[in-house]
Amino acid sequence: MSNSSGDGYTYEQAEDDIEILQRVAGETVEAIKNAEDERVIEFLIKKKELDIHHDGERGLGQVRRAVLESEIASDELKRIVSLRGDDTPTDVLVPRDVYQNAMVALEAGKPVVLYGPTGTGKTTFAKQLARETGIGYTLNTATPSWTPSDIIGGISPDYTGDSLSYRTKLGCVSEAVQRAREFDVKYGVILDEITRADISKIFGPLYTAIENPHQTIFETDDGNTIELDERVNIICTMNMSDRTVNELDNAITRRFAMIELDEYExxxxxxxxxxxxxxxxxxxxxxxxxxxxxxxxxxxxxxxxxxxxxxxxxxxxxxxxxxxxxxxxxxxxxxxxxxxxxxxxxxxxxxxxxxxxxxxxxxxxxxxxxxxxxxxxxxxxxxxxxxxxxxxxxxxxxxxxxxxxxxxxx
Missing domain, CATH: 1.10.8 (Helicase, Ruva Protein; domain 3)
Structure with a gap:
């Protein structure tokens, strides 16, 4: 199915080659990379779902990566491949002012904390916010053992090979920054149930980075630096049965938009x-x-x-x-x-x-x-x-x- 004309790979060619594209993942990747226009990618992804066929129900495989790297694929298409397998409800049922306040905060570049009683749908709403404001997200649930390295990254032992060595490992926020940079997209990171961890302890370096977005928060093994990126939305949740707002460290209430999610209509x-x-x-x-x-x-x-x-x-x-x-x-x-x-x-x-x-x-x-x-x-x-x-x-x-x-x- 080579394209000898030198022009872009057309919709008509994709239709003619569909049996080959369904058999060979590499050919699908080439079709996406060389697509003449977005209609080609829409055909392969929305109609034929070749990303599911080759990459599975979820996960970042080679076909989805090709869509995310495409300069002609729309945010809608990138969101489709990024969120494959995500069953988050599409209907947003939280009170209108809660939705509006959270959206305004994220649009203003402010990280958000959704707080309220247990069972009010904070995690569901966090995912809905992440889906609506970016093309994908990661969900990370806090534990009592969390340290700053779980947020921004750190040094971890590598037991592969004959001897013990150490390597840098990205935290959930720095990983989201890397994903946003790699594909030049808006991306979300959800830190769920943060009151399970020591907030003051784990968020210390993040507080500093929020105050000074250009400051390097992490450096990878290959020398690349990680700074907070305006394309990354940070969304946290906390149960107020664990801790009241008044008992929180003032540092978080100064740097995050505190959005209460309590009563439903x-x-x-x-x-x-x-x-x-x-x-x-x-x-x-x-x-x-x-x-x-x-x-x-x-x-x-x-x-x-x-x-x-x-x-x-x-x-x-x-x-x-x-x-x-x-x-x-x-x-x-x-x-x-x-x-x-x-x-x-x-x-x-x-x-x-x-x-x-x-x-x-x-x-x-x-x-x-x-x-x-x-x-x-x-x-x-x-x-x-x-x-x-x-x-x-x-x-x-x-x-x-x-x-x-x-x-x-x-």
Whole structure:
């Protein structure tokens, strides 16, 4: 399929050569490199999906690399190959002001921290931001053992060969800079759940680089220097159950845009609940969709807003994303051949016992544990069609243990 005319590789040639292109990855790479116009690459990638054919469902193979290196491929095409296999929802359901503030901060070149209660969709929104503002991203979840080298890079041992040697290793931010430079594109790096690590410790060199973007933060083995790049968007997430904003080092609140993600509008929250029920519960189980939706709403409202009839206030802030796990559990447990195929009403209580109550108890103080136990006793009485006693009993056992520890068990 050589192009002897010396002109660019045409759309018509791609159509004629498609069987060869499907067999030989190298020929596909040459077709992309020599494409006459973007239509050729669109045909190969959007219509024939030759990047999946040769490179697999995900990952940076030779075909995708050729698209990213192409000077005529649009950002849309580069985004397609960069995000292959990424199942992040496209619908952005966070409050409009949250979305706008985060986008403005990134457009202004400011790194972002998304903070709020557990289960509010911070990681999902971080990925949506990264997808919308760049052609690709990496997701990195913090651990207690993180050091500055995990962020900007450092020296690591190399055990290959006969003797121990050392080599430089890029951190997640410097790796994103290198990717942005290599392909001349906007790129995102997500640092997820950063409160798991010592923020002041791991971000020290990054703070300096943010203050002075031209300062070298890392140098590779081959002598290339890494500086922060305006094409790289840094997006962090943190659970406020781990730490309040007031307890954070002032250094991060001065250098990052702090975007709170807490409450969803009621219609969007219901949209989330309904989408999970439609996807996992409706077709797989005999459970009533409306009853499950009502249970999700009642549980969420009781935890986040309290009980109007008793004038009790909220128990704690608790995000809606936790209920997706409940829906998935029910779909798997109650399907044909599932563990709860013939005990579907029992599965509901077991799902709440497995995914909701432990997460509430994990960060609850004693008064909250009392309220959680009371809440699930009440729900179990209200929803006679489901057996929610497993959830209530787990909360009761935790309450009894708390009482014993306090010396007030009766």
């Amino acid at each position: 009621e219609d969007k929250r219901r949209q989330l609940f309904k989408s999970w029920i439609d996807s996992h519960v409706s077709e797989q189980t005999d459970l009533d969709d409306d009853s499950i939706l009502h249970l999700f709403e009642r549980d969420y409202q009781g935890i986040n807003y309290g009980n109007e009839s008793t004038s009790q206030g909220p128990i704690m802030r608790f995000g809606p994303m936790h209920y997706r796990d409940v829906a998935v559990f029910l779909g798997v447990a109650c399907r044909e051949g599932g563990q709860y195929e013939y005990e579907q009403t029992d599965a509901v209580g077991q799902a709440f016992r497995t995914y909701i109550v432990p997460r509430l108890l994990n960060s609850a103080a004693f008064p909250q544990v009392e309220r959680i136990a009371e809440h699930y006793r009440s729900l179990n009485g209200e929803f006679e069609e489901f057996d929610l006693s497993p959830a209530a009993e787990l909360a009761e056992r935790e309450l009894e243990q708390e009482r014993r520890q306090m010396g007030s068990y009766e």
